Amino acid sequence: MAEPRPLSREEYAASRLQHHFVSMEQQRDASTLAMWVFLVTEILFFGGFFLTYTVYRWQDPVGFAHASQNMDIVLGTVNTAVLIISSLTMAMAVHSAATGRRKPLLAYLSATILLGFAFLGIKAVEYTDHIHHHLFPGPGFRFPGPDKPAAEMFFSLYFGMTGLHALHMIIGIGIVGTLLVMAYRGRFTPEYHSPIEVSGLYWHFVDIVWIFLFPLLYLIGRHLK
């Protein structure tokens, strides 16, 4: 019995086409559209948190500003930069996949994962610092002065919003890790790389959430100092 002939690039791409799609193009469009629809639900998911934040900050803007002064602005700014760099590496991973370059693809996916871990590491340092300073909401919460109720609400929202964001980062790292294994096994071609494209959309969305969280949580009390 003869050795099975390895698939050509065209045959491989054709083999990735599910029977219910007419063409690879239609299949890719469907994947992209589905990810955008999912991201719309995510906009409203995080939107609820942003709405809650607005309502409580409206009730005591000065208390929120004073509470926000406990944020480490250097770590916050560095983490924003880390996420933006990770978005660049993810975009470059999509580019590498679309142009069929496997080694850069592996490198950019790895870099994205490392930057994701760097973000979570810095976040962990911040969380440890807040807990150490009794800023975790609950019986142990301590805050000097009359701003205590507003500050506790601020920190409840801070831990809730950044916690939900960090959860998305952890899921994102898992997804990019899966892509890395798939890319290592040579699963992607210029004709078929939708998983990288749509995972990139997710990763950039999580970046966008942080782009809004950063000023609302870290920057609102700076000018009062």
Place this chain on the structure above:
Amino acid sequence: MSDPVGPHPGGGDAVRPHAMTEHIVSPKIYVAVFAILLLMTGTTTAVSFVDLGPWSTVVALGIAAFKATLVVLFFMHIKYSRPLMRIVIFGGLFWLAIMLLITLSDFMTRGWLPVFQRFEP
């Protein structure tokens, strides 16, 4: 849709792996967008130390919205995508606006009418 649909799904015309209309964004554009995003991050941090009164929040959110728009247009390829994707995004933002505006129109106007105050505990 620029996709000429084949005569029948699964028909002879169905497998066309080379029917690619995907726009591949140049790395130069990615790096340029990346540089602007970093610059804007530095700007928003620097501006936060200046007392602009109520405009502080407006400026901070304006810069954030500008950064988000850049990410959506270039990193997420919406500048090069089909109108269908843009309609989905517009729909999402529209529903977000409904949630924010109608809820806040309640919270921010409480106390305008004295009659509501008897419901306060």
